[in-house]
Amino acid sequence: MGLIVGLIFLLIWVAILAASVAGIVFWVFMLIDVFQRKNWIDENQKILWIVVVILLGWIGSLVYYFEVYKKLGKAV
Secondary structure: OHHHHHHHHHHHHHHHHHHHHHHHHHHHHHHHHHHHOOOOOOHHHHHHHHHHHHHHHHHHHHHHHHHHHHHHOOOO
16 A cells, blocks of 8 residues: 555656646746747837746746737747
């Protein structure tokens, strides 16, 4: 019984680790997109998104993804 519980905890730990790494990678990709994007209405909008993505982490990245990236596509 102890072995099964140990394996379950190990699987949970691996899943949390994988989700954390995926969140960091997603955050970095969205941050790079913010910096590379050229089609902003003004420079203040870019600065606002940089602050949102940096301060809110992966949650800010999700907001940026749905509000900007998904609508306008990848930055060129």
